[in-house]
Amino acid sequence: MGLAQEPDGKNYPHFNAFFTRALKASARPVSASVADIACPIDGTISQIGSISDGTIFQAKNRSFLLTDLLARDSATTRNFNEGNFATLYLSPRDYHRIHMPFDGTLRKMTYVPGRLFAVNRHTTAVVNRLFSRNERIICFFDTSIGPMAVILVGAIFVGSMETVWAGQITPAGLRKITTTEFNDPSNPISFKKGEEIGRFNMGSTVILLYGKERMHWLKNLQSGDQVTMGMTLGTTNSLRDG
Numbered sequence: 575m576g577l578a579q580e581p582d583g584k585n586y587p588h589f590n591a592f593f594t595r596a597l598k599a600s601a602r603p604v605s606a607s608v609a610d611i612a613c614p615i616d617g618t619i620s621q622i623g624s625i626s627d628g629t630i631f632q633a634k635n636r637s638f639l640l641t642d643l644l645a646r647d648s649a650t651t652r653n654f655n656e657g658n659f660a661t662l663y664l665s666p667r668d669y670h671r672i673h674m675p676f677d678g679t680l681r682k683m684t685y686v687p688g689r690l691f692a693v694n695r696h697t698t699a700v701v702n703r704l705f706s707r708n709e710r711i712i713c714f715f716d717t718s719i720g721p722m723a724v725i726l727v728g729a730i731f732v733g734s735m736e737t738v739w740a741g742q743i744t745p746a747g748l749r750k751i752t753t754t755e756f757n758d759p760s761n762p763i764s765f766k767k768g769e770e771i772g773r774f775n776m777g778s779t780v781i782l783l784y785g786k787e788r789m790h791w792l793k794n795l796q797s798g799d800q801v802t803m804g805m806t807l808g809t810t811n812s813l814r815d816g
Contacts, residue, residue, distance in 0.1 A: 577601040594670045594773050604673075604768035604804035611789060611808040612767050614675045614724065615780050617664040619799045620698060622791050622807075625657050625783075632661075633699040642706035643725070643781070645686045645751050650714065653721040656786040660807060661705065663693060663779050672772040672780055673803050678715030678722055680739065680756045680763040686710050687749040693729040693779045705781060711735055711743055713771070719810045723783035726772060734775035739763050768804060782807075 575581050579596040586595065604612050621631050628651075629637040641651045664670070688709040691701050698704055709728035714721060726735050728744060736742040740754070756763050765771055789810040801807070 602802060602804040605806045609809045610806045612675050613801045613803055613805045613807050614673050615662055615664050616669040616802050617662050619795060619797055619801060620661040620663045621797050622660040622795050625659055628655060630659050638703040638706040645684055653785050654783045658784045660782045670774050671770050674765040674767050674769045674771050675782060676717050676722060677767050678717040681716050682714040682755050684712040684753045685743055686751050690728055690730050719788040720785040725781040727779040729778040737772040738770060
């Protein structure tokens with residue numbers, strides 16, 4: 575509670591407000607370098623690497639198709655072919671808010687109904703195509719290094735996900751693939767790196783996608799590493815500070 579914006583537990587109107595409590599700005603410093611890509615959550619790296627031949631590595635002997643993850647949106651899938659991905663696991667004990675990894679403007683959001691398999695280390699090792707089968711919210715952003723996707727993946731006991739621009743999206747009354755576009759130039763929905771963009775009301779997974787040769791992950795990062803919101807995960811050589 576020493577890290578919480580509101581340190582007195584008695585001042586939360588209900589348990590979910592306490593569970594998803596905001597942190598002090600100083601609790602999670604965000605890299606100031608314009609070239610750095612920040613971690614959007616507190617949690618653990620499930621997998622991190624490159625997208626090879628249209629597939630994303632899930633766990634030993636298991637992968638899933640990029641196009642399936644993106645609800646078979648072929649035009650969007652082309653933006654990330656042979657690019658890079660990071661799958662980040664947020665457990666029930668972690669901070670539950672999701673933040674922007676890189677400056678960008680929201681262009682499209684797609685809700686995809688699906689299963690609610692658990693997303694811990696055990697289930698990712700035994701359930702085929704887990705992340706392309708679970709319910710998810712796919713958020714597409716335009717950035718200075720090209721398209722970026724931030725994907726919120728639901729899981730068991732995580733039937734409630736929300737974004738700051740649309741509020742609570744799941745559970746959805748209409749369980750079908752639904753896409754909302756944001757193309758009004760007079761009212762752009764833009765975020766700076768580190769700004770809050772959504773939250774889980776339990777814990778789950780965030781998947782980041784970037785295009786080919788747009789960025790690279792730090793070489794020392796690997797599956798199982800603990801991460802915190804704001805720390806540097808990767809960088810791009812196309813930008814320079816100043």
